[in-house]
Amino acid sequence: MSANDVVVAVDVGGTGMKCALVRPDGTVVRTERHPTGAERGPDAVVESILDIAAGLAGKARADGLNPVALGIAVPGVVDQAAGVAVWSANIGFRDVPLRDLAVARLGLPTALGHDVRVGGLAEARLGAGRGTGHVLFVAIGTGIAAAHVVDGSAAVGAHGAAGEFGHILVRPGGPLCGCGRPGCLEAVASAGAVARRYAELAGTAATAAEVADRAAAGESAARRVWAEAVEALADGLASVQALFDVETVVIGGGLAQAGPRLFDPLGAALHERMTFHREPRLVPAALGDEAGCLGAALLALDSLEK
Ligand SMILES: [Zn+2]
Numbered sequence: 001m002s003a004n005d006v007v008v009a010v011d012v013g014g015t016g017m018k019c020a021l022v023r024p025d026g027t028v029v030r031t032e033r034h035p036t037g038a039e040r041g042p043d044a045v046v047e048s049i050l051d052i053a054a055g056l057a058g059k060a061r062a063d064g065l066n067p068v069a070l071g072i073a074v075p076g077v078v079d080q081a082a083g084v085a086v087w088s089a090n091i092g093f094r095d096v097p098l099r100d101l102a103v104a105r106l107g108l109p110t111a112l113g114h115d116v117r118v119g120g121l122a123e124a125r126l127g128a129g130r131g132t133g134h135v136l137f138v139a140i141g142t143g144i145a146a147a148h149v150v151d152g153s154a155a156v157g158a159h160g161a162a163g164e165f166g167h168i169l170v171r172p173g174g175p176l177c178g179c180g181r182p183g184c185l186e187a188v189a190s191a192g193a194v195a196r197r198y199a200e201l202a203g204t205a206a207t208a209a210e211v212a213d214r215a216a217a218g219e220s221a222a223r224r225v226w227a228e229a230v231e232a233l234a235d236g237l238a239s240v241q242a243l244f245d246v247e248t249v250v251i252g253g254g255l256a257q258a259g260p261r262l263f264d265p266l267g268a269a270l271h272e273r274m275t276f277h278r279e280p281r282l283v284p285a286a287l288g289d290e291a292g293c294l295g296a297a298l299l300a301l302d303s304l305e306k
Pocket residue numbers: 166167177178179180181184186
């Protein structure tokens with residue numbers, strides 16, 4: 001690696017793409033945001049990803065920098081080894097060979113990763129999990145997903161689908177999940193689930209953040225909904241801790257914005273559930289919505305070393 005080397009990183013979300021030029025030490029030298037435009041269909045999104053990445057590589061060269069690799073993060077099911085975006089509900093990817101398409105277009109070594117897994121990679125290596133070898137990164141927003149990162153590498157699973165923490169069964173017979181099964185964690189504790197449950201109980205709409213505020217102010221319906229979400233999250237985390245014995249749990253995504261209103265009761269509920277297991281440290285994510293972009297860059301750098 002030379003002093004002018006940078007990685008082109010693109011984090012593709014359901015509504016927007018966060019893009020950056022990142023140095024090997026994680027320093028960001030340029031950022032850009034673009035709309036995903038998922039309503040145009042997956043082929044158009046792929047074209048945009050390639051155009052934006054090629055544009056960033058060109059801007060890097062114009063600034064005297066040397067783009068050495070491209071990292072792309074996408075949601076859904078990702079076959080990282082094959083470089084294929086297998087499936088995505090919100091963008092419509094079906095078996096898109098994104099890595100090969102990018103290599104053909106840009107001529108740069110390219111790595112394709114899953115948005116939450118690379119976000120976990122970044123939090124574990126550059127963010128809130130830094131310095132600890134065993135990290136669980138949990139993103140709680142409209143859905144819930146996780147990444148298990150050991151010594152700086154995120155487990156991918158046999159089929160590219162590891163880390164679907166939101167679909168751990170925590171409430172048999174409970175609310176129906178988007179995946180079609182009742183009682184998944186995501187159906188109880190995601191930001192969307194909190195808002196839905198509150199509307200059901202209180203008869204009036206509120207976002208998850210507003211529910212957290214109202215619970216803190218003592219409103220009974222909000223307290224009940226918030227407590228249900230926290231208990232379900234603690235059940236899920238206790239299962240994960242039994243399996244993985246992590247040192248640090250990093251929580252990000254919209255629901256983590258509730259700060260102590262989430263972390264204090266969740267820490268207490270998790271503590272109650274520990275028997276002989278060692279209790280993990282619960283910490284808020286540090287990198288915000290840049291985690292996916294930084295993680296895509298790290299993944300690309302890792303792939304160069306192999
Ligand atoms: Zn589910």
